[in-house]
Amino acid sequence: MINAIGISILLVYMIILIAIGVYGAKVSLKTSEDYFLASRNLGSIAVFMALFASNITAFTIIGHAGFSYEIGYGAYGYVIGWSIFITPFTYYLVGYRSWLLGKRYGYATQPQVFGGIFNSKLISLLFLILLLYYTLPYLVVSIIGGSLALSTVTEGLVPYWLSALIIIGVSLIYTLPAGMRGTVWTDIFQGTLFLVVAIFLLSAVARALGGFSEITHQIVLDNPAMLERGVSPELAPINWFSYAFINSIAVIVFPQIYTRILAARSSINLKRVSLYYPLALAVIFGVSTLMGVWGSVAIPGLAGKEADNIVPLLIHQFLSPFWMVVGLVIVLAIVKSSIDSQLLAVAHLLTDDLFPRLKKITSQQAVFWGRIMLLVFAAIAYYVALIQPAAILSIAGFAFSGFSVMLPVMIGSLYWSRANKYGATAALVFPAIMLHLWYLRILPQWTTFGFMPVFPSFVLAIITFVVVSFLTPAPPPDQSKKTFGLFDRVFK
């Protein structure tokens, strides 16, 4: 299946990644801030591609295409519609104020920013625990999804265990020596690659199926339900509304996304990212949606998980082996660009926020321990991806919702000077417990009033934050002034 040209393409791709890692390590400074934040000196393109490539996972090209195969064109608006606007908006709403605090006080992670706002080690610890708790299962699921995709695209030539090893191993090649600089440079390369190639791939599939208009008219004739959102029970308005509180607003809470915002050089860089982000999201998910829907008439009859293979199947049935290699490279690029940033974010959180609680370490020692943590967590993630324990997969099932219900505390802390650490503590813990009770079906489903559990949990987080803050003493004026004094000087 993969001929000499294919192997050459794969080799060139790998060599570019390794070269980026080697060069990145050469120009890196031996400081923690440089290793984990690229010295807070990322330009517009670097921040844009770093955020975009970290945001796009195997789900985009595999899971979303499969969902579109089953649901139709409505999958586009359901999965990514609200994200197109709200994700870049949260980069302004939460990202910019956090960036200002990071630049002014040297904060590098969420535990530092929000622990710093409330001058509370408990808030810092809660952020650390919750972020690790939700990120680790998400990381494992990303590896599982990516490895399955790679195995599928190669038609089993590369078995699952080897796919996982390749994905993690290649990610480490550039992340380990070059830290964030390595992941960002490869994100620029890989993000551009999958964005551009995905469009070419779509055109090639369209040509093979008789052209854009021809395939759509066939859908209108054979399966008109694919055009209508109203006929799908999964897209019921209450689900559509609830889903707006899952993936779209969770993105800014992901530590790998939040840290990259703190690494921007200037305010102008963040503005450019927020401005053009909607188009990039719309394009990549737009391609995936069309491939899925077209697949429903080109290769009908796939059910359940089989539908997730629709993109590899379309390539295999309608395009030349060359495109199979191109598809393989896209899958690798998409999967690795999100996994490397997650691994680095986990190592960063532990090195910057857990180790200093146990022992004082220098900036150079932090780099050393950061690399050790990367290796340790890569090994753990690989092992867990192989055995796939039910408990981890169960948590991953609502990890996005878990991130989302942390957002009210992040927004409130940055906009409401009366907010205090008691309100923040309660609003982090209580909704997280409720979310578990609902998702693990300990509470009856009717208690969510028909919404997905994320929505009532989100509302509970807001109410808890406001009520507990009002019922407990206001924060000391000096503490508020540290944060809001800075904001008052900027937002005039």
Add this chain to the structure above:
Amino acid sequence: MTFKTRFIVVILIVAVMFILHNSFWLWDLDSQVPLLFGFMPFAYSYYVGYALLSLLAMKVIIDLAWPDPPEDVTEQFTDKEHSKQ
């Protein structure tokens, strides 16, 4: 216009965008509107338009309520040599 007033306008923009995303009353058009460019049904082309509108909304928000930090603030940044605009 004070920042507070400008920020209220931003909140209104967000509310409008949320309503436009949850525009269930338009779903009947999915089966009625002809294909845009011959291959984009309404449920799909609506979100192509929504993406363009999002870009416009972000442009307005940035112009209205996203000030750059003034020099006296950037002077206090821990990495001020990088932060100059």
